[in-house]
Amino acid sequence: MESHKHIEELLEKYFEATATVAEEEVLRVYFNKDSVATHLEQYQPMFTYFSKAKEEQFTKAAPFSELVKPRRKFNYRWVSVAAAVVLAFGVYFGNNTYQNYQEQRQARVAYQQTKEALNLLAENFGKGTEKVALLKEFEVAKQKVYSNN
Incomplete structure (x- = not known):
């Protein structure tokens, strides 16, 4: 288990946009767990949203034929x-x-x-x-x- 101090340092790097992809993955894994430190719970919805949004896919068919109008030649x-x-x-x-x-x-x-x-x-x-x-x-x-x- 990651120490709270290490997670706080990673969060600081994340918000300063200096965290690496591996460090961001550590943060995602930590905040997707059920047991998160109480003073860090405010960040949990953000990271769980990113994980869920990554899995979402658009399933509706887009009716492009109706939207495209024939262009008049200028x-x-x-x-x-x-x-x-x-x-x-x-x-x-x-x-x-x-x-x-x-x-x-x-x-x-x-x-x-x-x-x-x-x-x-x-x-x-x-x-x-x-x-x-x-x-x-x-x-x-x-x-x-x-x-x-």
């Missing part, structure tokens, strides 16, 4: 047509998007150039009004000189 031509349609949409809308991007970029460049031109015009117009103000003062001074004579 038509790959439709997949290629669908792929071509998706590709055509992608090229059309992608090209459209690229053209829109180019137009927006050109519009931004034109806007910046127009803005710079108008700023330059406003700056020069401001200089022109300064000169007109000087002419107005000159005209006032001239009127004073001519009116005194």
Whole structure:
């Protein structure tokens, strides 16, 4: 008879997945006996189940003919047509998007150039009004000189 200490060591190895096949067989034989230590009785149902499950066999006939349905042949031509349609949409809308991007970029460049031109015009117009103000003062001074004579 195996000592309880040895069985406990084998159980520890079994649960750590380091037990050999021979050691597992020792455990199966021990737990299939009627006299098992009381503190190890909790493991007995597991090992007796493994022994009984090993002996079970499936006896019913499996009706495979009812389960198997005839497979329809998959038509790959439709997949290629669908792929071509998706590709055509992608090229059309992608090209459209690229053209829109180019137009927006050109519009931004034109806007910046127009803005710079108008700023330059406003700056020069401001200089022109300064000169007109000087002419107005000159005209006032001239009127004073001519009116005194």
